[in-house]
Structure formats: structure tokens, C-alpha cells
Amino acid sequence: MLKKLALATMMGALISASFGAAAANAATDRNGVCESGExxxxxxxxxxxxxxxxxxxxxxxxxxxxxxxxxxxxxxxxxxxxxxxxxxxxxxxxxxxxxxxxxxxxxxxxxxxxxxxxxxxxxxxxxxxxxxxNDSGSGGGGGGGTYGAPDNNPHPSAAARAPQATKRTQFVDDEIRRLTGEKDCWVGDYRSNEPSTSNHNTGNALDCTISNAIGTYPTAAQKEQGWKLANWLRKYASKLDVRYVIWQGKIWSVARDDEGWRNYTAGTGVTAGHYDHVHVSIQNPYGD
The missing domain is CATH 2.60.20.10 (Crystallins)
Structure with a gap:
């Protein structure tokens, strides 16, 4: 009996030690270290x-x-x-x-x-x-993926007066329609509360409505749709002559490309924060 108890005690100790070692060696996700099993x-x-x-x-x-x-x-x-x-x-x-x-x-x-x-x-x-x-690539559906590559923008830097778009900006609008299917992009009326050299006032910016209407937040699907357009504009910025893009309270610019998407602090709320529309500014003479 004593031998059986001693053996049981020893086995328990070994099992405990074994579990303890496993716990000690287990990966801890979200700790900023790439460990085995992650x-x-x-x-x-x-x-x-x-x-x-x-x-x-x-x-x-x-x-x-x-x-x-x-x-x-x-x-x-x-x-x-x-x-x-x-x-x-x-x-x-x-x-x-x-x-x-x-x-x-x-x-x-x-x-x-x-x-x-x-x-x-x-x-x-x-x-x-x-x-x-544990996925060999079978997950998910087609999802549309990314859009095709646009043509190179052939038009020189220029200025117009809103609501007219420059030829350079109109080219971007045409490529958005042709390749992404987004059809609700516009320069907008002249904005007297902004400098005359602002992107919209000089016809060098587009706002593309993504939600059901300006002033309303997008659905989850529409948010993905907006990111798809925003990232396409970012990916092909050099071909389209894009200067910066704003969407979902984030901004990306050619000048600060290495920082990726940054927090947009110039406006808040559904429209000023660009949660209902994607804004794209085109390279222009003023750079405003």
C-alpha cells in the first residue's frame, strides 16, 4: 500500500511538473513578441x-x-x-x-x-x-478584392473654379467610375469660407459618397467599400497624381507615406471627420 501511495504521489508530481512546463512554454498572444505557435x-x-x-x-x-x-x-x-x-x-x-x-x-x-x-x-x-x-486559401468568397490599375494621368497641374474640375481631377473621377464603379464623386460648390486656393475651390479635390447619404454613418459593408476605394487611391497615387486621401477619421498623404494612415484631426463628426465620404485631393499648383 505504501509503495502504491508513493508511486501515485510521484506520478502526480511528474504530471504537475509536466503541465507546469507546458504552461511556462506556452505562447502569450498580444504581448508584442512572436513566439512559437503564433x-x-x-x-x-x-x-x-x-x-x-x-x-x-x-x-x-x-x-x-x-x-x-x-x-x-x-x-x-x-x-x-x-x-x-x-x-x-x-x-x-x-x-x-x-x-x-x-x-x-x-x-x-x-x-x-x-x-x-x-x-x-x-x-x-x-x-x-x-x-x-490552418487555412490553405479556401476561406472567404471572392469579395471583389482590389480594383484594377488605372491609366497614368496625362494632365498637367492646373487650377479651375469650383464646381468645375480640372482636367487632372476629372481624369481621376473618370478612372474611379471606370474601374471601381463608384459614381457619386463630385468637386462641390465654391466654398466662400475656405481660401480661394483650397483643393475644392480650385477643382482639385473630389468627395465620393459611400454611405446612404451625406450626414449618415456607413454600414459595415459600406465601410469596407470605402476602405477599398481609399486604399486603391493610395496604391495608385503616383499614376493618378493623388496628393492625399481621407476616410473614417484617417488621412494618408504622399508626403508622409511612411507613416501610413494617420489620425485626421482637422474635423470631427460624421461629415467633417469623413465617415460618410472618401475625400481625395489631387496634386495641384497650390498644395493646399
Whole structure:
């Protein structure tokens, strides 16, 4: 009996030690360290910059604080939302993981083999919205993905008077219609409360309504639709002569491209914060 008790005690100790060791070695997601068993997104290419580590699939990274998944680790990009900002990955899960352009595991995708480091391809780099673990690329539907590449803008920098668009701006409007299907973009009337050289007043800016109407917040699907347009404008800024884009309280500009999407602080509320429409400014003589 004593031998049996001693054996049981010893086995219990071994089991306890075994579980303790497993717990000590288990990965801790969202701690800013890419550990074994995790899928990790990096702000910069070649697994550099801040890291965001996950041990589960994420159907929507979110696009604003405090609800978004952000880069946690030290380095460039720390604190930024990972959506549309990741450039490289490290898959340490032991299974394939697929990164998707759209939320809900849809759109263009890139599958990362188990235990592999990779840079995101041209469709996914800085245009990523979800990832699915143990997925070989079958998740999600077509989702539309990204839009096709526009033609190069052939028109020189110029100024007009709102509501007239410059030829350079009209070209962007035409390419938006042709390639994205968005048809509700306009320069708008002359704004007497703004400088005469402002983008809208000189015919060098478009506002594209995304929600059901100006003054109303978009649905979840419309928000994705807006991000799809905004990121397309960002991706092809050099071909279209885009200067900056504003959407969902965020701004991206050519001049500060390395900072990605930044908080837009010049306006708040549904319209002033650009939650109901995508604003795109075109390179122009005044740069206002």
C-alpha cells in the first residue's frame, strides 16, 4: 500500500511538473513578441518594425482605436492599427495561414506556409484586413478584392473654379467610375469660407459618397467599400497624381507615406471627420 501511495504521489508530481512546463512554454498572444505557435504581422518588410502576434484567426483587424488590433512590439509602427499597415509576416503556427485583403476572409489572398517568414505581396502589402489560421486559401468568397490599375494621368497641374474640375481631377473621377464603379464623386460648390486656393475651390479635390447619404454613418459593408476605394487611391497615387486621401477619421498623404494612415484631426463628426465620404485631393499648383 505504501509503495502504491508513493508511486501515485510521484506520478502526480511528474504530471504537475509536466503541465507546469507546458504552461511556462506556452505562447502569450498580444504581448508584442512572436513566439512559437503564433502568427505574426510586422509593420515593415523582412520582419522588421513593430510586431502584432496572434494565436487565433481574426476576421476583421478593425481600423481605429480603441477597438482595433494594433502593433504591440517595440519599433517602427508601434501602436498603429494593423489593418492596411502590415508589410511582412512570420507564421510559427505549424499550419498554413492565409492573409486576406478584405474582412471576413475575402478578396485577394496570400497563403503563408507553416514555419515560414514572408513579405506580403503587392496586393496585400499595407492592404490587409483579416487572416485565417490552418487555412490553405479556401476561406472567404471572392469579395471583389482590389480594383484594377488605372491609366497614368496625362494632365498637367492646373487650377479651375469650383464646381468645375480640372482636367487632372476629372481624369481621376473618370478612372474611379471606370474601374471601381463608384459614381457619386463630385468637386462641390465654391466654398466662400475656405481660401480661394483650397483643393475644392480650385477643382482639385473630389468627395465620393459611400454611405446612404451625406450626414449618415456607413454600414459595415459600406465601410469596407470605402476602405477599398481609399486604399486603391493610395496604391495608385503616383499614376493618378493623388496628393492625399481621407476616410473614417484617417488621412494618408504622399508626403508622409511612411507613416501610413494617420489620425485626421482637422474635423470631427460624421461629415467633417469623413465617415460618410472618401475625400481625395489631387496634386495641384497650390498644395493646399
Amino acid at each position: 502568427f505574426c504581422l510586422y509593420y515593415n518588410s523582412n520582419q522588421e518594425g513593430s510586431v502584432s502576434d496572434f494565436d487565433t484567426s481574426i476576421s476583421d483587424y478593425g481600423d481605429e482605436q480603441p477597438s482595433c488590433y494594433e502593433f504591440k512590439g517595440a519599433g517602427n509602427g508601434k501602436g498603429k492599427c494593423v489593418k492596411n499597415e502590415a508589410a511582412s509576416v512570420w507564421n510559427r503556427t505549424g499550419h498554413p495561414v492565409t492573409v486576406y485583403f478584405n474582412s471576413g476572409y475575402a478578396g485577394p489572398k496570400q497563403t503563408i506556409a507553416a514555419n515560414t517568414k514572408a513579405n506580403l505581396n503587392s496586393d496585400l502589402k499595407n492592404e490587409n484586413a483579416s487572416h485565417k489560421l
